[in-house]
Amino acid sequence: MKEEFITFEKFNDQNSAKELGELIAEQNIEFLLEDNSLSFDPTFANNGFGKEYCIKLKKSDFEKANKILADKSENEIHDIDKDYYLFSFSDDELIDVVSKSDEWNKFDVSLAKKLLKEKGKEITPEEIEKNKQQRIVELSKPEEGQKNYIILGYITAFLGGLLGIFIGWHLLTYKKTLPNGNRIYAYSENDRKQGNRILIIGAIFLVFWLTIKILN
Incomplete structure (x- = not known):
């Protein structure tokens, strides 16, 4: 099975991301540079809002890459x-x-x-x-305080909105990356079960309301 590339560092400046990529590439570490920036800037300020560039590595290379950055920093702090x-x-x-x-x-x-x-x-x-x-x-502990998020998910799911489906999907599937490269579910098992219910309800009611609209 091909090893997955996982987000190692995030930047709001593309040049900084490229510099990191070039640095670790010198040590024969494979990486991916992913542009997750928003295609539209709602502020119209051209100030970097919504810009996100991710350097992704294989989990097995996290420790080596961290060592490279630590050594680089050790040399820079003297100046x-x-x-x-x-x-x-x-x-x-x-x-x-x-x-x-x-x-x-x-x-x-x-x-x-x-x-x-x-x-x-x-x-x-x-x-x-x-x-x-x-x-x-x-x-590694699950994120807490999802009660209001779950309530919003149920409300929007019953209304047949895509927001409810998104909330359910997010609660069910979202994972976070630990400093050692391990990826784990961000929410508790109970919250993930709630997310699954919200996702199903949202899908059912989306079809229901679309059917009502078509029939009318």
């Missing part, structure tokens, strides 16, 4: 200006950057490690690995 915003972070905030490295770019994570080390509060590789595993466990 950073002292007015860079991380220099104003407290120790706890810097620790948070390292602990939640999936929420930050590799440069900021590397700089946070360097600043903590200079302050005598270096985080050991063992602690970093432990934090990564704890973070995976935390991110």
